[in-house]
Amino acid sequence: MITHTDIKSAYDRIKTSGTVRKSPLEYSSYLSNLTGAEVYLKCDHLQPTGSFKVRGATNKLLMLSNEDKARGVVTASSGNHGMATALGASKLGIQATIYVPENASGTKLDGIKAMGATVIKVPGDCLLAEKTARDVARETQKPYISPYNDEDVIMGQGTVGVEIHDDCPDVSAVFASVGGGGLIGGTGLYLKGIGSNTEIIGAWPEVAQSMNLCLEKGEIYEPTEQETLSDGTAGGVEEGALTFPICQTVLDKRLTVTEDEIRHAMRLIADKERWMIEGAAGVAVAAFLKTATQFQGKKVAIILCGRNITLEKFLSAVS
Template sequence: MSATPVSPTIVDAAYLDALFEAIKQAHGALRPAVSVTPLTRSARLSAQTGCEVLLKCEHLQHTGSFKFRGASNKIRLLPIGQRSKGVIAASSGNHGQALALAGKAAGVPVTVYTAASASPYKLEAMRTLGAEVLCLPTDPLSAELEAARQAKVQGVPFVSPYNDPQVIAGQGTIGMELFEQASDLDAVFVAVGGGGLISGIGAALRVLKPGTEIIGCWPENDPALEQSLKAGEIIEVDARETLSDGTAGGIEPGSISFPLCQALVTDTVLVSEDEIRAAMRDIASSERWIIEGAAAVAVAGMQKLAARYQGKRVAVILCGRNIVLEKFLEAVK
């Protein structure tokens, strides 16, 4: 099977099978550069919710988020002749950091376009890892579209944070690890921005553990893909400010993650900013971990739907930790 299934208009079983094969290849090829992150039981959250709660610690991955998986897989699969030309990406921070580190290790120059709303902490982190960062006075989706346009003009690969089967395959290695670490999961809760993470996890578990519910979690203030799934097409959504900056922004027209989410996401849940803050506080209190808003969205989503999973085993993806300390302290006070 090809490591890069061609993006179809409609996702079918053959496409999902090819994506799973790509995930399997990535799962082996990315070691040891990409860490196998712990899956740890939370005694406090389990007691609080009545579920058996397992936390997938992607906040302990290199660069502090799951994004290093997809970025590493994309860089791994770049043709040798293209590597010196570099790549262009758009990112609010985590994807850019991950791509910068993966590119640095492989000698691939990385340019990242970002919106003015991006976290200064994440911008500085991308620059520290060697990326050229171009901050545009616009929203995240517009910055993403401009980055894609510039990549086409300059004749270099554009690395989308979610609209790329090779990136999605890299993220899907989390699903492989979940099955290896806990083969009897009833549900997995995932924060969703562009849909690459939940698509990869869903594609892996569709084969490895059919019947596992894949629950997409969004902040009420910015549920672009959730609203698009309800509408049956990619639509624009009026967004408000959210602590979950890692999931913020609209969806690129024609994104492969949209039909993948249609095929793979079992259910959706929206959480408020207060619920996000409370989840950040719960993880800090019970596990002694700092997590960013996007990771807390998944925790809050699990807490909101906990009554449905009494006595069942669920995993929550703690997708990242990259948040300014002052912002974190303000959120959990």
């Protein structure tokens, strides 16, 4: 099991990488006045790739042997993880190949290519792109960089917890959206590991809550999901995912929010904080707003996990 010491080591490793920033923990006057809580926004949407994913990918890449770095790396992602791997690899002089589904957004693919990675389209969906990438990695003996099912990646994502604790050691609760579970799992492991009493609260869209339903059932399976604004958290959980038992251990509360609640949260952050955030970040804000009365007089951190949404999609969501 990953320890808080492992995560602190990951933090010390990535903070000098030139790829990952210590993101600000910004006090929100508006949300604090609105709810009676003392609300802080953990601004990982301000990372160079627009997402927290750069933490885990960078830590994994830094921990590769020289031989593995020379071989190059492989992953599958048309979004935040793909951009994170591409940027981290380019900084280290590692060739990265990113497999993407054929219907991947052209804007996101342009972003990945601009960071120096090779992009290969797979005629199929995200699952087929991932299977193809894993097969190629195995056949070519190149490291596969998982978006969440890897201890080194989870350690990197958990460095969010290090920064939150450094800036606000008496925070009562941390809210984060949950996809594969690396962000909330790593953050929770760190905060619990150092003896913090901080509540770890995971949030999902009602229409796409695979990890939540797996946790309810006590086993990994493939629940049906519908389309959601929170595309960054959508998708199933890998069989044998390391994050599943971690989430079982560290999550104190699990919440779901509607698409309208996500839209409202995205609009609120744009209007009051002047930031355009993606749906996954909106999920965490919406979950806090839904339960804000429970945190009056307490310090709360909400992780804004990403900003990678097109202007057209954002305007359509919040209009």
